[in-house]
Amino acid sequence: MTVAVVTFGGSNCDRDAVRALSHVGVDAERVWHEDGLPSDVDGVVLPGGFSYGDYLRAGAMAAHSPIMNDVRDAADRGVPVLGVCNGAQIGCESKLTPGAFTTNASARFQCESVHLRVENAETPWTAAYDVGDVIEVPIAHGEGRFEIDEERYDDLVAEDRILFRYCDAAGNITEKANPNGSRGNVAGILGDRETVAVMMPHPERASLPDLGRSVDGQGVLRAFV
Template identity: 70%
Template sequence: MLSACGVVAVTVAVIRFGGSNCDRDTVQALESLGIDAELIWHEDSLPGDTDGIVLPGGFSYGDYLRAGAMAAHSPIMDEVRDVAEAGTPVLGICNGAQVGCESSLTPGAFTTNESARFQCEHVHVRVENADTPWTRQFEAGEILELPIAHGEGRFEIEDERLAALEADDRVLFRYCESDGTVTPEANPNGSKHSVAGVTGEAGDHVAVLMPHPERVTLEDIGPTDGQGILEGFEA
Protein backbone atom coordinates (compact mmCIF):
# COMPACT_ATOMS: atom_id res chain seq x y z
CA MET A 1 0.00 0.00 0.00
CA LEU A 2 1.20 3.55 -0.79
CA SER A 3 0.93 6.31 1.78
CA ALA A 4 -0.19 9.83 0.83
CA CYS A 5 3.43 10.83 0.28
CA GLY A 6 4.11 7.89 -2.05
CA VAL A 7 6.07 5.82 0.49
CA VAL A 8 5.26 2.12 0.68
CA ALA A 9 3.31 1.59 3.91
CA VAL A 10 3.32 -1.70 5.78
CA THR A 11 0.09 -3.06 7.23
CA VAL A 12 0.47 -5.61 10.03
CA ALA A 13 -2.41 -7.74 11.27
CA VAL A 14 -2.27 -8.37 15.03
CA ILE A 15 -4.37 -11.48 15.64
CA ARG A 16 -6.61 -11.27 18.71
CA PHE A 17 -7.61 -14.56 20.32
CA GLY A 18 -9.87 -14.99 23.30
CA GLY A 19 -7.43 -14.35 26.16
CA SER A 20 -4.90 -12.21 24.27
CA ASN A 21 -3.75 -9.35 26.48
CA CYS A 22 -0.76 -7.86 24.64
CA ASP A 23 -2.57 -7.17 21.38
CA ARG A 24 -3.21 -3.45 21.98
CA ASP A 25 0.32 -3.00 23.33
CA THR A 26 1.65 -4.51 20.13
CA VAL A 27 -0.47 -2.24 17.93
CA GLN A 28 0.73 0.82 19.86
CA ALA A 29 4.37 -0.28 19.62
CA LEU A 30 4.13 -0.88 15.87
CA GLU A 31 2.36 2.41 15.23
CA SER A 32 5.01 4.26 17.24
CA LEU A 33 7.48 3.00 14.62
CA GLY A 34 5.31 4.23 11.75
CA ILE A 35 3.97 0.76 10.96
CA ASP A 36 0.23 0.56 10.32
CA ALA A 37 -1.30 -2.12 12.56
CA GLU A 38 -4.82 -3.51 12.80
CA LEU A 39 -6.43 -5.83 15.34
CA ILE A 40 -8.01 -8.86 13.68
CA TRP A 41 -10.35 -11.21 15.54
CA HIS A 42 -9.33 -14.84 15.15
CA GLU A 43 -12.68 -15.85 13.64
CA ASP A 44 -12.34 -13.26 10.85
CA SER A 45 -10.23 -13.34 7.70
CA LEU A 46 -6.95 -11.57 7.12
CA PRO A 47 -7.37 -8.23 5.30
CA GLY A 48 -6.34 -8.30 1.68
CA ASP A 49 -3.60 -5.71 2.26
CA THR A 50 -1.88 -7.67 5.05
CA ASP A 51 1.90 -7.30 4.76
CA GLY A 52 2.78 -8.92 8.09
CA ILE A 53 1.27 -10.74 11.05
CA VAL A 54 1.85 -10.71 14.81
CA LEU A 55 0.63 -13.48 17.08
CA PRO A 56 0.65 -11.50 20.36
CA GLY A 57 1.19 -12.44 23.97
CA GLY A 58 -1.45 -13.28 26.52
CA PHE A 59 -3.27 -16.39 27.65
CA SER A 60 -5.29 -17.57 24.66
CA TYR A 61 -8.10 -19.82 25.85
CA GLY A 62 -6.74 -19.52 29.37
CA ASP A 63 -3.80 -21.80 28.43
CA TYR A 64 -6.17 -24.75 28.81
CA LEU A 65 -4.95 -28.08 27.47
CA ARG A 66 -1.52 -26.58 26.65
CA ALA A 67 -0.42 -23.00 26.12
CA GLY A 68 -1.21 -22.04 22.52
CA ALA A 69 -2.67 -25.43 21.60
CA MET A 70 -6.30 -24.33 21.26
CA ALA A 71 -5.50 -21.04 19.50
CA ALA A 72 -3.51 -23.01 16.94
CA HIS A 73 -6.83 -24.44 15.74
CA SER A 74 -8.55 -21.04 15.41
CA PRO A 75 -10.09 -20.46 11.96
CA ILE A 76 -7.61 -17.77 10.96
CA MET A 77 -4.54 -19.93 11.53
CA ASP A 78 -5.02 -21.82 8.27
CA GLU A 79 -4.71 -18.48 6.48
CA VAL A 80 -1.69 -17.54 8.58
CA ARG A 81 0.09 -20.77 7.63
CA ASP A 82 -0.73 -20.24 3.95
CA VAL A 83 0.53 -16.66 3.76
CA ALA A 84 3.60 -17.54 5.84
CA GLU A 85 4.43 -20.24 3.32
CA ALA A 86 4.02 -17.63 0.56
CA GLY A 87 6.49 -15.24 2.22
CA THR A 88 4.46 -12.96 4.52
CA PRO A 89 6.43 -12.08 7.68
CA VAL A 90 4.99 -13.60 10.87
CA LEU A 91 6.22 -12.89 14.41
CA GLY A 92 4.96 -14.83 17.43
CA ILE A 93 5.58 -13.25 20.83
CA CYS A 94 5.28 -15.17 24.14
CA ASN A 95 1.84 -16.81 23.92
CA GLY A 96 2.08 -16.10 20.19
CA ALA A 97 5.33 -18.08 20.17
CA GLN A 98 3.50 -20.98 21.78
CA VAL A 99 0.75 -20.67 19.15
CA GLY A 100 3.40 -20.56 16.43
CA CYS A 101 5.01 -23.78 17.60
CA GLU A 102 1.66 -25.51 18.09
CA SER A 103 0.75 -24.46 14.53
CA SER A 104 4.00 -25.91 13.12
CA LEU A 105 5.08 -22.49 11.92
CA THR A 106 8.26 -23.07 13.90
CA PRO A 107 9.84 -26.19 15.38
CA GLY A 108 9.93 -27.30 18.99
CA ALA A 109 7.54 -26.49 21.83
CA PHE A 110 7.30 -24.21 24.85
CA THR A 111 6.46 -25.93 28.10
CA THR A 112 6.34 -25.32 31.86
CA ASN A 113 9.23 -23.30 33.26
CA GLU A 114 11.88 -25.29 35.07
CA SER A 115 11.00 -23.35 38.23
CA ALA A 116 7.30 -24.30 37.80
CA ARG A 117 6.61 -20.62 38.54
CA PHE A 118 5.47 -17.67 36.47
CA GLN A 119 8.58 -15.64 35.58
CA CYS A 120 8.18 -11.87 35.16
CA GLU A 121 11.46 -9.99 34.88
CA HIS A 122 13.94 -8.38 32.51
CA VAL A 123 16.47 -10.72 30.92
CA HIS A 124 19.40 -10.41 28.55
CA VAL A 125 19.46 -12.17 25.20
CA ARG A 126 22.29 -12.48 22.69
CA VAL A 127 21.68 -12.06 18.98
CA GLU A 128 22.74 -15.35 17.41
CA ASN A 129 21.88 -14.63 13.78
CA ALA A 130 21.93 -11.02 12.59
CA ASP A 131 20.94 -11.91 9.05
CA THR A 132 17.16 -12.12 9.50
CA PRO A 133 14.45 -9.46 9.16
CA TRP A 134 14.09 -9.43 12.96
CA THR A 135 17.77 -8.92 13.76
CA ARG A 136 19.21 -6.88 10.88
CA GLN A 137 19.25 -3.77 13.08
CA PHE A 138 21.78 -5.53 15.34
CA GLU A 139 25.19 -7.16 15.17
CA ALA A 140 25.75 -10.86 15.79
CA GLY A 141 26.64 -11.21 19.46
CA GLU A 142 24.90 -7.97 20.45
CA ILE A 143 23.14 -8.07 23.83
CA LEU A 144 19.54 -6.90 24.25
CA GLU A 145 17.59 -6.38 27.45
CA LEU A 146 14.00 -7.57 27.06
CA PRO A 147 11.17 -8.38 29.51
CA ILE A 148 9.61 -11.80 29.93
CA ALA A 149 6.28 -12.76 31.51
CA HIS A 150 5.43 -16.43 31.17
CA GLY A 151 4.75 -19.67 32.97
CA GLU A 152 5.41 -21.94 29.98
CA GLY A 153 8.46 -20.49 28.30
CA ARG A 154 10.89 -23.40 28.40
CA PHE A 155 11.89 -24.26 24.84
CA GLU A 156 12.07 -28.00 24.23
CA ILE A 157 13.01 -29.90 21.10
CA GLU A 158 14.60 -33.24 20.23
CA ASP A 159 18.40 -33.13 20.35
CA GLU A 160 18.75 -34.04 16.67
CA ARG A 161 16.35 -31.29 15.57
CA LEU A 162 18.09 -28.76 17.79
CA ALA A 163 21.44 -29.71 16.28
CA ALA A 164 19.94 -29.17 12.82
CA LEU A 165 18.51 -25.79 13.87
CA GLU A 166 21.88 -24.68 15.15
CA ALA A 167 23.67 -25.98 12.06
CA ASP A 168 21.23 -24.02 9.88
CA ASP A 169 21.70 -20.85 12.00
CA ARG A 170 18.00 -20.76 12.90
CA VAL A 171 18.44 -19.87 16.57
CA LEU A 172 17.54 -16.20 16.77
CA PHE A 173 18.35 -15.34 20.41
CA ARG A 174 19.83 -17.05 23.48
CA TYR A 175 19.42 -16.07 27.11
CA CYS A 176 22.71 -14.78 28.50
CA GLU A 177 24.43 -12.68 31.14
CA SER A 178 24.78 -8.93 30.55
CA ASP A 179 28.25 -9.55 29.08
CA GLY A 180 26.93 -12.12 26.61
CA THR A 181 28.07 -15.23 28.45
CA VAL A 182 25.55 -18.06 28.22
CA THR A 183 25.12 -19.59 31.68
CA PRO A 184 22.46 -21.71 33.41
CA GLU A 185 21.86 -18.84 35.84
CA ALA A 186 20.95 -16.48 32.99
CA ASN A 187 18.41 -18.94 31.60
CA PRO A 188 15.12 -17.92 33.27
CA ASN A 189 13.02 -20.94 32.32
CA GLY A 190 15.36 -23.84 31.59
CA SER A 191 15.11 -23.61 27.79
CA LYS A 192 17.27 -26.17 26.01
CA HIS A 193 20.60 -24.58 25.01
CA SER A 194 19.20 -21.28 26.40
CA VAL A 195 17.14 -20.74 23.25
CA ALA A 196 14.89 -17.66 23.47
CA GLY A 197 13.73 -17.50 19.85
CA VAL A 198 13.91 -19.42 16.58
CA THR A 199 13.06 -18.89 12.94
CA GLY A 200 10.40 -20.77 11.02
CA GLU A 201 9.98 -23.75 8.79
CA ALA A 202 9.06 -21.54 5.79
CA GLY A 203 12.09 -19.26 6.18
CA ASP A 204 13.55 -16.60 8.46
CA HIS A 205 10.63 -14.26 7.70
CA VAL A 206 8.76 -16.36 10.27
CA ALA A 207 10.01 -16.28 13.86
CA VAL A 208 8.90 -16.78 17.45
CA LEU A 209 10.44 -15.53 20.66
CA MET A 210 9.46 -15.72 24.30
CA PRO A 211 10.56 -12.19 25.44
CA HIS A 212 8.33 -9.17 24.71
CA PRO A 213 9.92 -6.64 22.29
CA GLU A 214 6.72 -4.56 22.21
CA ARG A 215 7.19 -3.70 25.90
CA VAL A 216 10.54 -2.00 25.27
CA THR A 217 9.71 0.07 22.21
CA LEU A 218 8.22 3.37 23.37
CA GLU A 219 10.96 5.93 23.97
CA ASP A 220 9.01 7.93 26.56
CA ILE A 221 8.64 5.05 29.03
CA GLY A 222 12.02 3.32 29.08
CA PRO A 223 14.47 1.16 27.10
CA THR A 224 13.90 0.62 23.40
CA ASP A 225 15.77 -2.60 22.61
CA GLY A 226 12.59 -4.05 21.12
CA GLN A 227 12.37 -1.49 18.32
CA GLY A 228 14.83 -3.22 16.02
CA ILE A 229 12.91 -6.51 16.27
CA LEU A 230 9.56 -4.98 15.32
CA GLU A 231 11.21 -3.02 12.53
CA GLY A 232 11.70 -6.39 10.87
CA PHE A 233 8.30 -5.82 9.27
CA GLU A 234 9.90 -3.05 7.21
CA ALA A 235 12.87 -5.18 6.11
Protein backbone atom coordinates (compact mmCIF):
# COMPACT_ATOMS: atom_id res chain seq x y z
CA MET A 1 0.00 0.00 0.00
CA THR A 2 1.31 3.45 -0.91
CA VAL A 3 0.04 6.58 0.80
CA ALA A 4 0.73 9.94 -0.82
CA VAL A 5 1.59 12.73 1.61
CA VAL A 6 0.84 15.89 -0.35
CA THR A 7 3.43 18.63 0.07
CA PHE A 8 2.46 22.24 -0.60
CA GLY A 9 4.72 25.26 -0.33
CA GLY A 10 4.77 25.87 3.42
CA SER A 11 3.95 22.32 4.53
CA ASN A 12 6.18 21.30 7.44
CA CYS A 13 4.71 18.06 8.78
CA ASP A 14 5.00 16.03 5.59
CA ARG A 15 8.22 14.26 6.59
CA ASP A 16 6.81 13.64 10.07
CA ALA A 17 3.76 11.99 8.50
CA VAL A 18 5.88 9.77 6.24
CA ARG A 19 8.01 8.60 9.16
CA ALA A 20 5.02 7.94 11.42
CA LEU A 21 3.20 6.01 8.69
CA SER A 22 6.30 3.96 7.98
CA HIS A 23 6.53 3.13 11.68
CA VAL A 24 3.07 1.52 11.60
CA GLY A 25 3.88 -0.45 8.45
CA VAL A 26 2.53 1.85 5.75
CA ASP A 27 4.54 2.64 2.61
CA ALA A 28 4.32 6.42 2.30
CA GLU A 29 5.95 8.98 0.06
CA ARG A 30 5.84 12.74 -0.33
CA VAL A 31 4.14 14.07 -3.45
CA TRP A 32 4.75 17.65 -4.59
CA HIS A 33 1.40 19.30 -5.26
CA GLU A 34 2.38 20.49 -8.74
CA ASP A 35 3.12 16.91 -9.83
CA GLY A 36 -0.42 15.67 -9.28
CA LEU A 37 -1.60 12.58 -7.45
CA PRO A 38 -0.35 9.17 -8.67
CA SER A 39 -3.20 7.21 -10.24
CA ASP A 40 -2.45 4.07 -8.24
CA VAL A 41 -2.34 5.72 -4.81
CA ASP A 42 -3.93 3.77 -1.95
CA GLY A 43 -4.33 6.65 0.51
CA VAL A 44 -3.77 10.39 0.88
CA VAL A 45 -2.56 12.54 3.77
CA LEU A 46 -2.91 16.32 3.73
CA PRO A 47 -0.28 17.22 6.34
CA GLY A 48 0.13 20.10 8.74
CA GLY A 49 2.09 23.28 8.20
CA PHE A 50 1.40 26.71 6.78
CA SER A 51 0.56 26.17 3.12
CA TYR A 52 1.03 29.39 1.17
CA GLY A 53 1.87 31.09 4.46
CA ASP A 54 -1.82 30.91 5.49
CA TYR A 55 -2.36 33.81 3.10
CA LEU A 56 -6.03 34.93 2.99
CA ARG A 57 -6.88 32.27 5.58
CA ALA A 58 -5.43 28.92 6.53
CA GLY A 59 -5.86 26.32 3.77
CA ALA A 60 -7.73 28.63 1.40
CA MET A 61 -5.12 28.80 -1.35
CA ALA A 62 -3.99 25.16 -1.14
CA ALA A 63 -7.63 24.11 -1.56
CA HIS A 64 -7.47 25.54 -5.10
CA SER A 65 -4.29 23.71 -6.08
CA PRO A 66 -5.01 21.41 -9.07
CA ILE A 67 -3.94 18.37 -7.05
CA MET A 68 -7.01 18.82 -4.88
CA ASN A 69 -9.15 17.84 -7.89
CA ASP A 70 -7.20 14.57 -7.88
CA VAL A 71 -7.71 14.22 -4.13
CA ARG A 72 -11.47 14.75 -4.44
CA ASP A 73 -11.66 12.21 -7.27
CA ALA A 74 -9.71 9.71 -5.17
CA ALA A 75 -12.00 10.33 -2.20
CA ASP A 76 -15.03 9.72 -4.42
CA ARG A 77 -13.52 6.34 -5.35
CA GLY A 78 -13.24 5.42 -1.69
CA VAL A 79 -9.51 6.08 -1.29
CA PRO A 80 -8.81 6.97 2.38
CA VAL A 81 -8.01 10.67 2.85
CA LEU A 82 -6.83 12.20 6.13
CA GLY A 83 -6.32 15.92 6.69
CA VAL A 84 -4.31 16.94 9.77
CA CYS A 85 -4.10 20.49 11.16
CA ASN A 86 -3.40 22.62 8.06
CA GLY A 87 -4.54 19.58 6.10
CA ALA A 88 -7.84 19.71 8.00
CA GLN A 89 -8.19 23.37 7.07
CA ILE A 90 -7.50 22.47 3.43
CA GLY A 91 -10.03 19.63 3.67
CA CYS A 92 -12.78 21.96 4.85
CA GLU A 93 -11.84 24.70 2.37
CA SER A 94 -12.00 22.19 -0.49
CA LYS A 95 -15.38 20.83 0.71
CA LEU A 96 -14.10 17.36 1.50
CA THR A 97 -15.68 17.94 4.90
CA PRO A 98 -18.18 20.53 6.17
CA GLY A 99 -17.51 23.47 8.43
CA ALA A 100 -14.41 25.63 8.77
CA PHE A 101 -11.45 26.15 11.07
CA THR A 102 -11.04 29.71 12.26
CA THR A 103 -8.90 31.76 14.66
CA ASN A 104 -8.59 30.28 18.14
CA ALA A 105 -10.82 31.83 20.77
CA SER A 106 -7.64 32.85 22.61
CA ALA A 107 -6.37 34.62 19.45
CA ARG A 108 -3.05 32.91 20.21
CA PHE A 109 -1.08 30.06 18.67
CA GLN A 110 -1.71 26.98 20.85
CA CYS A 111 1.02 24.32 21.12
CA GLU A 112 0.36 21.72 23.81
CA SER A 113 -0.78 18.18 24.49
CA VAL A 114 -4.53 17.69 24.69
CA HIS A 115 -6.92 14.87 25.46
CA LEU A 116 -9.49 13.60 22.99
CA ARG A 117 -12.52 11.42 23.62
CA VAL A 118 -13.41 8.90 20.93
CA GLU A 119 -17.00 9.53 19.85
CA ASN A 120 -17.38 6.95 17.07
CA ALA A 121 -15.29 3.77 16.98
CA GLU A 122 -16.98 2.33 13.88
CA THR A 123 -14.74 4.06 11.35
CA PRO A 124 -11.37 3.17 9.83
CA TRP A 125 -9.79 6.09 11.71
CA THR A 126 -11.03 5.00 15.13
CA ALA A 127 -11.27 1.21 14.78
CA ALA A 128 -8.26 0.84 17.12
CA TYR A 129 -10.22 2.45 19.96
CA ASP A 130 -13.49 2.02 21.82
CA VAL A 131 -16.15 4.68 22.23
CA GLY A 132 -15.28 6.76 25.26
CA ASP A 133 -11.55 6.02 25.11
CA VAL A 134 -9.38 9.03 25.95
CA ILE A 135 -6.20 9.53 23.95
CA GLU A 136 -3.45 12.13 24.28
CA VAL A 137 -2.07 13.94 21.22
CA PRO A 138 -0.48 17.34 20.61
CA ILE A 139 -1.94 20.39 18.89
CA ALA A 140 -0.06 23.24 17.22
CA HIS A 141 -2.31 25.79 15.54
CA GLY A 142 -3.50 29.37 15.48
CA GLU A 143 -6.68 28.70 13.49
CA GLY A 144 -8.03 25.50 14.98
CA ARG A 145 -11.47 26.55 16.19
CA PHE A 146 -14.04 24.41 14.39
CA GLU A 147 -17.12 26.35 13.33
CA ILE A 148 -20.27 25.17 11.59
CA ASP A 149 -23.85 26.35 11.48
CA GLU A 150 -26.34 24.82 13.87
CA GLU A 151 -28.23 22.78 11.29
CA ARG A 152 -25.13 21.13 9.86
CA TYR A 153 -23.71 20.58 13.35
CA ASP A 154 -26.92 18.76 14.28
CA ASP A 155 -26.50 16.67 11.11
CA LEU A 156 -22.95 15.71 12.13
CA VAL A 157 -24.21 14.57 15.51
CA ALA A 158 -27.22 12.71 14.10
CA GLU A 159 -25.10 10.98 11.45
CA ASP A 160 -22.39 10.04 13.99
CA ARG A 161 -19.73 11.88 11.97
CA ILE A 162 -17.87 13.38 14.93
CA LEU A 163 -14.72 11.34 15.54
CA PHE A 164 -13.14 13.14 18.50
CA ARG A 165 -14.00 15.84 21.03
CA TYR A 166 -11.58 17.71 23.25
CA CYS A 167 -11.94 16.53 26.84
CA ASP A 168 -10.09 16.40 30.14
CA ALA A 169 -7.99 13.41 31.21
CA ALA A 170 -11.08 11.74 32.67
CA GLY A 171 -13.06 12.10 29.44
CA ASN A 172 -15.27 14.99 30.54
CA ILE A 173 -16.29 17.38 27.78
CA THR A 174 -15.84 20.80 29.35
CA GLU A 175 -15.19 24.36 28.24
CA LYS A 176 -11.86 24.32 30.08
CA ALA A 177 -10.75 21.26 28.12
CA ASN A 178 -11.50 23.00 24.82
CA PRO A 179 -8.17 24.58 23.75
CA ASN A 180 -9.46 26.69 20.87
CA GLY A 181 -13.19 27.25 21.36
CA SER A 182 -14.33 24.68 18.79
CA ARG A 183 -18.07 24.20 18.57
CA GLY A 184 -19.09 21.26 20.70
CA ASN A 185 -15.41 20.63 21.54
CA VAL A 186 -15.11 19.01 18.11
CA ALA A 187 -11.54 17.95 17.22
CA GLY A 188 -12.15 15.65 14.23
CA ILE A 189 -14.96 14.81 11.82
CA LEU A 190 -15.85 12.63 8.86
CA GLY A 191 -16.76 13.75 5.36
CA ASP A 192 -19.68 12.27 3.43
CA ARG A 193 -17.73 9.00 3.35
CA GLU A 194 -16.22 7.39 6.43
CA THR A 195 -12.99 7.04 4.46
CA VAL A 196 -12.50 10.83 4.54
CA ALA A 197 -11.58 12.53 7.81
CA VAL A 198 -10.03 15.73 9.10
CA MET A 199 -8.69 16.47 12.56
CA MET A 200 -6.88 19.42 14.10
CA PRO A 201 -4.61 17.48 16.55
CA HIS A 202 -1.49 15.72 15.20
CA PRO A 203 -1.64 11.90 15.40
CA GLU A 204 1.72 11.65 13.62
CA ARG A 205 3.35 13.51 16.52
CA ALA A 206 2.00 10.90 18.93
CA SER A 207 3.15 7.81 17.06
CA LEU A 208 6.90 7.39 17.49
CA PRO A 209 8.12 5.86 20.79
CA ASP A 210 11.53 7.52 20.54
CA LEU A 211 9.92 10.94 20.98
CA GLY A 212 9.26 10.06 24.62
CA ARG A 213 5.59 10.98 24.54
CA SER A 214 2.22 9.33 23.98
CA VAL A 215 1.87 6.99 21.00
CA ASP A 216 -1.93 7.17 21.08
CA GLY A 217 -2.02 8.60 17.56
CA GLN A 218 -0.89 5.32 16.02
CA GLY A 219 -4.47 4.09 15.99
CA VAL A 220 -5.53 6.85 13.60
CA LEU A 221 -2.71 6.12 11.15
CA ARG A 222 -3.43 2.38 11.22
CA ALA A 223 -6.55 3.17 9.19
CA PHE A 224 -4.31 3.02 6.13
CA VAL A 225 -3.26 -0.52 7.04
